[in-house]
Amino acid sequence: MRALTVLQILPALQSGGVEQGTLEVASHLVSQGHRSLVVSAGGRMVAALEASGSTHFVYPVGRKSLLTLLLIPKLRALWRREQVDIVHVRSRFPAWVVFLAWKGMPRDQRPRLVTTVHGYYRSGWYSRIMTCGERVIVVSKTIQAYVQRAYQVDACKLRLIYRGVDTAQYSPGYSPEMAWQQNWFAEYPQTRGKRLLVLPARVTRWKGAADFVDMLSIVCQQHNDVHALLVGEVAADKQAFAASLKQKIHVAGLAGHITLTGYRQDVKQIMAMAKIVYSLSAEPEAFGRTTLEALSLGVPVIGYQHGGVAEQLAALLPEGAVPVGNVAEVAMLTLSWLSQAPTVQPNMQFSLQEMQQKTLAVYHDVIADSGQSD
Incomplete structure (x- = not known):
């Protein structure tokens, strides 16, 4: 198979899962x-992207303004100049x-077009654009069903x-290095000697912060040696919710049993120390x-049974799935697992290597397909 020139397009490379996936595909291509x-x-x-051998072009393609349409001739010129084979776009x-x-562009001069649907979008003409690719990648069976239901996309175009x-x-x-642990306990001495329960999520209502606190109030009635960590940033528009959450914690008498760490770059190390990790989102996660x-670290997860999380639990830890919003069952399962931890199955089907290989296979597939869609 010949070497390809692949151009991925997204609004920015600041942080996030879409951005991380872009870097992972880029490094595999190289x-x-x-x-x-x-x-x-x-x-x-961008620095990490370029260090792995990719080339970055600064265009404000995510700026929601009609002026951004002025980039159209520049994009065409870029595609021609760089002889781009595949354009892969990841945002609406x-x-x-x-x-x-x-x-x-004339058909015989166009690159091939691939899109990825990374999440749930509000249904309508604006979001339908994410199904315009000659191949449309979906990141979970949940998203695949959503795309087919909302947009009646030809199943032949979809790739899970x-x-x-x-x-x-x-x-x-995996265990965090001793130096990391020393720094952690110096910063959070209240966690030393405790069994850690971790919710790694932005502090918002829909990510389940309130349910996490309600669960903890039940668990702490039987166990005084647990400490809960809410690991995630509080966005500027979520300050009022965070304040109400702290008040809820105070009223419940849990101030000594829960810590809001804010944004952390060492979530991996924190989760590796946890007894249980949680996914309590009120709405289904795309993945x-x-x-x-x-x-993958072998840490048990209790998660609401919907979205991509339900698919992961079905494969790796079925007993961790709990009906959405059933805080009492989350608490009961927590108490059970604090007594006897379950065994997590090895992650054999959600590997980075498989994602990279399958994405490259989509690129080869769309190149090999001689019929071009309108």
């Missing part, structure tokens, strides 16, 4: 002898700009590729990368 290009408005992840507004640029984690980096038995990271 390792397999292909050219990897990325267009975005930039961000803190950039997808509109890309599609208009792509559609207006689960997000994956590097099982060499996230494997059972739930953090949950998979915990399971």
Whole structure:
């Protein structure tokens, strides 16, 4: 198979799962002898992207303005100049700009077009653009069903590729380095000698912070040696909710049993120390990368039974699935697992390597397909 030039397009490279997936695909392309290009408005992840051998172009493709349409001729010129074989777009507004640029080119001069549906979008014409690719990647069976239900997409275009984690980096038995542990306990001495229960999520209502506190109030009636960690940032528009959550914690008498750490870059190390990790989102997660990271570390996860998290639990720890919103069952299962921890199955089907290989296979597939869609 010949070497390909693949251009991925997304709004920015600041942080997040979509951005991480872009870097992972990019590094695999380079390792397999292909050219990897990325267009975005930039961000803190550009340095890592370029260090792995990709080329980055700074275009503000995510800026929601009609002026962004002025990028259309620049994108076409870039595609021609760099002889791009595949354009892979991962976000709605950039997808509109890309599609208009792509559609207006002669068929024999167009690159092939791939899109990825990373999550649930509000149904309608604006979101439908994410199904415009000649191949449409979906990140879980849940998202596949959503796309088919909301947009009646031709099943022949869809490709299910689960997000994956590097099982060499996230494997059972991993333990944080001693220096990290010393720093952690210096910063959070209240966690020393405690059994840790961890909710790795932004502090919002829909991510389950209130349910986490309610669960803890039940568990602490029987166990005084547990400490809960809510690991995630509090966005500027969620300060009022965070304040109400802290009041709830205070009223419940749990101030000594729970810590809100804010944003942390060492979530892996924190989860590796946990007895149990939780996924309590009120709405289904499209995939739930953090949950998979915990399971890959061999750490048991209790999660609401919907979305991508339900798919992961079905494969790796079926007994961890709890009906959505059933806080009492979350608490009862927590108490049970504190007495006898379950065994997590090895992560064999949600690996980074498989995600990378399947994505490259989609690129080869769309190149080999001689019929071009309108």
